[in-house]
Amino acid sequence: MRENSVRGIERAEHLAAGNADGLERSCNGQFRDGMRIAMPSRGVERIEARFHGNGFSPHRHDTYALGLTLHGVQTFRYRGSERFSNPGNVIVLHPDEVHDGAAGTDDGLIYRMIYLPPELIGAIDGHRRTLPFVGNPVVADAGLWRALADILDDLDHEPDELVLDDAMMRIAAGLSRQAGMPRKAISAAARTAVLCARNFLEEHNARMIRSEDLEAITGLDRYELARQFRRLLGTSPHRYLVMRRLERAKRLLSTGCGLADVAADAGFADQAHFTRHFRKAFGMTPGRWNVLRNGAL
Template sequence: MRVAMPSRGVERIEARFHGNGFSPHRHDTYALGLTLHGVQTFRYRGSERFSNPGNVIVLHPDEVHDGAAGTDDGLIYRMIYLPPELIGAVEGHHTALPFVGNPVVADAGLWQALADILDDLDHEPDALALDDSVMRIAAGLSRQAGMPRKVVTATARTAVMSARDFLEDHSAETVRSNDLETITGLDRYELARQFRRLLGTSPHRYLVMRRLEQAKRLMSIGAGLAETAADAGFSDQAHFTRHFRKAFGMTPGRWNDLRTRSR
């Protein structure tokens, strides 16, 4: 597994494997990918899916999936994990996120937008190039989603962004629903509803994922698992490992080993 340097919360990887690569897990980002070699198979929304070279993989935030090579030839693919707020920002967060029902699509425009940003994993993408790719990717997702999306009010938009900023700034601390109600002016249930509509996940999951992002950064500079768990805001190493596996389909030790060996 090759892991590119993250940029503006965007993560890019290349994975090569035989057999089962990832156990069931879910991200709070869009996971968008290109199958480059072999047959990519995964279970998603209750069905087995297959992707051949030339197809685009589109996984919506918070949707459980796994990953495996469909043949003995093995599998090579590249993925980008895009924060939903980048997709939402293209239209000013005025509508709910686009949902693409079919996770395997043939879309030349979307393929090219992804290929442009996934071509070079050795260098951080230029800011203008990233902005252009995000715009084209958002257009492709909207095109594939097809159905009109629900309009989000300015009040709800402001509340969600305030909650998001608070969660990012306090990710290593205990955050309670009362805190978010005070900050946003929305009750916890309405906030949860609007948060998912704009960012594709719940406030709690968003908080956990920010802790996991910090954990990845700490591991990448050599921190041990126990130290990482404590500094990122998890109660202990077992708590950290459980959430990491749910989010990424492998243990933090396995992820760190794959990342290190790919250098």
């Protein structure tokens, strides 16, 4: 395990050094706060974040958030406890779990993260079992580290499809390995209903969707659908719908659209409604997200 930890740190230094600023400058704390966001691929979002002090207020995603700490001490509150990650560790945050994020020292923090739709992990076994849950969000796992590094090493280019498929298989294996407990089976009927509801929410995310709509297309009552949806996709139908709207909103923000126009186009009641949901999902306001996204790294 000690050898794996050393290799992980060496890999972290390689990843950070691959950035234009380089690790040497980063270690002196001379980098600017900002985010580098890669082009999304098959619903997978990859970022590099650099900041000092508190970076994110409490928030939650509807994806797995898997990351590599590259420089500094990564600290965050998760499931009621304060957590710490050093270079060489892997961060594993389960969908819909509230967390924040901060740099643990004055040197600042650099990390890379992938936001992985749960359905990609579920697809590995044909959505036949519940999602793997990793109780400890900071793990030392050389295999999981290498799988993540393969798709986080180069943020300038979209990963090759074969590389991504192989990485997904290894990430799913790593999550199951770290989860430890056997995953419960999901019936074929429930699986079909949930995936049908997911597709409907994706296709109609900009309009009002009611529980009756989902009951009609799935054949499940709203409570059973909510139960099975969370088992298969890690979140509720409502949260899934809101996150699809927020994904659309982020794309619009990146093109320079104003907040009011973004809110209306993405299906939110108004700008305040949009801002409130954005902060709950990403731990910052849309305005700050834009500033960090445009910050020099």
